[in-house]
Amino acid sequence: MIVIEHLNKVYRHAGSHTMALKDVSLTIPTGSVFGILGRSGAGKSTLIRCLNLLERPSAGRILLDGRDLTLLDKRELRLQRQRIGMIFQHFNLLHARNVADNVAVPLEIIGVPKAQRRARVAELLELVGLGNKADAFPSQLSGGQKQRVGIARALAANPRYLLCDEATSALDTETTASILALLQDINRQLGLTIVLITHELEVVKAICDGAALLDQGRVVETGPLAELLTRADSRLGRALLPYCDPGHNGEASVAELTFWDTTVASPVLSELLRQSGIGVTLLSGGVEAVAGKRIGRLRLGLHSPADGQALSDLLRSLNERGIAAEWV
Numbered sequence: 001m002i003v004i005e006h007l008n009k010v011y012r013h014a015g016s017h018t019m020a021l022k023d024v025s026l027t028i029p030t031g032s033v034f035g036i037l038g039r040s041g042a043g044k045s046t047l048i049r050c051l052n053l054l055e056r057p058s059a060g061r062i063l064l065d066g067r068d069l070t071l072l073d074k075r076e077l078r079l080q081r082q083r084i085g086m087i088f089q090h091f092n093l094l095h096a097r098n099v100a101d102n103v104a105v106p107l108e109i110i111g112v113p114k115a116q117r118r119a120r121v122a123e124l125l126e127l128v129g130l131g132n133k134a135d136a137f138p139s140q141l142s143g144g145q146k147q148r149v150g151i152a153r154a155l156a157a158n159p160r161y162l163l164c165d166e167a168t169s170a171l172d173t174e175t176t177a178s179i180l181a182l183l184q185d186i187n188r189q190l191g192l193t194i195v196l197i198t199h200e201l202e203v204v205k206a207i208c209d210g211a212a213l214l215d216q217g218r219v220v221e222t223g224p225l226a227e228l229l230t231r232a233d234s235r236l237g238r239a240l241l242p243y244c245d246p247g248h249n250g251e252a253s254v255a256e257l258t259f260w261d262t263t264v265a266s267p268v269l270s271e272l273l274r275q276s277g278i279g280v281t282l283l284s285g286g287v288e289a290v291a292g293k294r295i296g297r298l299r300l301g302l303h304s305p306a307d308g309q310a311l312s313d314l315l316r317s318l319n320e321r322g323i324a325a326e327w328v
């Protein structure tokens with residue numbers, strides 16, 4: 001688990017200063033794929049670089065499985081850094097070295113003997129789908145293939161954490177999808193915790209199970225996606241799901257329903273509506289894939305033949321049975 005506590009980062013230069021991170025606190029659960037979203041200049045790169053102390057925070061703590069990285073001496077920090085792999089937007093490959101030799105770099109640094117290195121590199125190239133490219137040079141590869149080399153290199157020393165700095169921002173949509181699928185596979189197969197920073201909502205939507213939104217160096221909100229999506233006041237939740245047309249249509253009582261599993265929600269909804277005798281007008285809605293699940297949001301006009309109490313009871317029953325429902 002990564003726990004970030006009250007992190008500040010101030011860049012000082014030529015008599016002025018920039019507060020890049022302001023009192024950032026976050027928890028990133030072990031085994032999760034966690035997205036950090038924000039606009040350009042929000043502090044995303046600074047934050048991810050602080051996570052392996054490529055950038056030293058000005059204040060605050062970074063606990064990696066309970067150990068505060070900011071307190072470690074050089075040797076201990078080097079050991080902890082082996083537990084953290086990193087991939088970059090522009091891949092950062094060595095152009096004079098072929099693919100296999102690029103992947104071998106971290107193994108050389110930690111002194112793995114040549115024969116073992118070769119076997120590990122072959123295994124990693126298979127894992128990322130580049131088994132036949134060991135002798136190619138970076139200039140002979142597509143962007144997606146270069147990022148696969150970056151991923152293989154990041155995994156070489158068997159890290160438990162993988163930091164991804166805008167890893168798909170230089171790639172087209174199709175290649176982005178294949179790299180995200182690879183990251184998801186790695187998360188599931190190897191149990192790696194993945195932290196990715198991105199300005200693309202689609203990336204979070206595709207693979208993250210938790211996220212944080214950064215704005216001007218501050219965390220605006222953070223949490224599991226399941227929670228953010230069902231919170232009416234969540235900016236991320238609003239952005240991740242299709243916008244529901246407010247189209248009131250003159251309805252007196254309009255409710256918004258959000259649910260994670262359409263196959264479970266449909267029978268619950270129809271049963272409760274039938275029992276209550278409440279009439280429904282479907283105003284707007286949609287079903288979208290988020291983190292591999294199908295999540296739906298509906299706006300309904302509700303008409304009770306009796307009194308308002310029946311409507312309130314219906315909303316309470318929906319919430320009790322896992323459909324987040326509220327008046328809008």
Ligand SMILES: Nc1ncnc2c1ncn2[C@@H]1O[C@H](COP(=O)(O)OP(=O)(O)OP(=O)(O)O)[C@@H](O)[C@H]1O
Pocket residue numbers: 011012013018019020038039040041042043044045046047199
């Ligand atoms: N080395 C540096 N020296 C001085 N200021 C910096 C430095 N790096 C970043 N900053 C400033 O810190 C703030 C946050 O920058 P950062 O690169 O972390 O944001 P970002 O969200 O990653 O943006 P982008 O998506 O454009 O990369 C910005 O105002 C930036 O100008």
